[in-house]
Amino acid sequence: MKNAARTTIIVTTVIVGISAILFSNALGQRPSRPGAGQQSDSQLEKPPIAKDANEKRIFGVLENILKSQRYRNVPPQDGRFLRITAESMNAKNVIEIGTSTGYSGIWFGMALQKTGGKLTTYEIDAQRAATARANFKKAGMADIITLVEGDAHEEVKKLKSPIDILFLDADKEGYIDYLNKLLPLVRPGGLVIAHNINPRMADPKYMEAITTNPNLETIVRSGVGLTLKKQ
Numbered sequence: 125m126k127n128a129a130r131t132t133i134i135v136t137t138v139i140v141g142i143s144a145i146l147f148s149n150a151l152g153q154r155p156s157r158p159g160a161g162q163q164s165d166s167q168l169e170k171p172p173i174a175k176d177a178n179e180k181r182i183f184g185v186l187e188n189i190l191k192s193q194r195y196r197n198v199p200p201q202d203g204r205f206l207r208i209t210a211e212s213m214n215a216k217n218v219i220e221i222g223t224s225t226g227y228s229g230i231w232f233g234m235a236l237q238k239t240g241g242k243l244t245t246y247e248i249d250a251q252r253a254a255t256a257r258a259n260f261k262k263a264g265m266a267d268i269i270t271l272v273e274g275d276a277h278e279e280v281k282k283l284k285s286p287i288d289i290l291f292l293d294a295d296k297e298g299y300i301d302y303l304n305k306l307l308p309l310v311r312p313g314g315l316v317i318a319h320n321i322n323p324r325m326a327d328p329k330y331m332e333a334i335t336t337n338p339n340l341e342t343i344v345r346s347g348v349g350l351t352l353k354k355q
């Protein structure tokens with residue numbers, strides 16, 4: 125193949141790829157995580173459809189967070205998963221380690237508005253915490269979400285109530301400490317959901333703890349570890 129033709133093919137491929145990413149982001153769907161050539165199940169999904177004006181407003185806040193901020197958040201498909209999980213199990217007490225700017229917290233908040241539950245979320249970085257507080261307010265969730273600013277390894281020691289869902293999305297090497305401290309509070313039938321569970325990022329100590337305990341049932345899908353504390 126001539127050099128000019130090869131260059132044209134490469135340039136076209138790059139343009140088509142970038143367009144696909146921009147288009148999917150505009151719809152609130154991020155491209156799938158699997159490697160080149162692989163298809164993700166979430167490509168079969170469509171963007172969420174607002175049921176009422178409240179949901180519409182919240183989807184707007186979520187979209188703005190993704191558009192305007194530079195910090196890392198879970199992708200929309202994981203946010204939707206968190207909402208569905210919390211709402212369907214009628215969760216009343218959700219604990220999140222790693223608030224960042226509040227994106228995943230707002231997905232939980234959508235569920236908790238329906239269940240009458242509460243989210244307590246932990247963030248060590250003051251600037252992210254301030255942004256998250258503002259985002260929770262914009263989403264109309266300031267009354268159901270408590271943001272605790274500080275080192276979660278210390279702060280979670282104060283927790284006492286039974287937990288329906290424990291969501292881990294902070295320092296990866298800290299997951300084992302959070303698990304040791306909080307698993308006793310997770311109610312039977314409750315869940316530990318851990319983000320960034322993949323061969324590159326998962327802490328072997330955490331993986332060992334959640335896959336060898338007969339009281340736990342764990343699966344990993346698309347980088348999310350889902351652990352049931354058996355009844």
Ligand SMILES: C[S@@+](CC[C@H](N)C(=O)[O-])C[C@H]1O[C@@H](n2cnc3c(N)ncnc32)[C@H](O)[C@@H]1O
Nearest residue numbers: 197198222224227228247248275276293294295
């Ligand atoms: C990946 S981000 C969380 C994203 C968030 N769950 C979302 O989807 O919007 C991880 C966050 O954990 C925070 N973090 C890291 N170590 C922490 C600690 N020891 N205590 C509290 N927060 C911590 C970081 O500052 C960062 O904002």
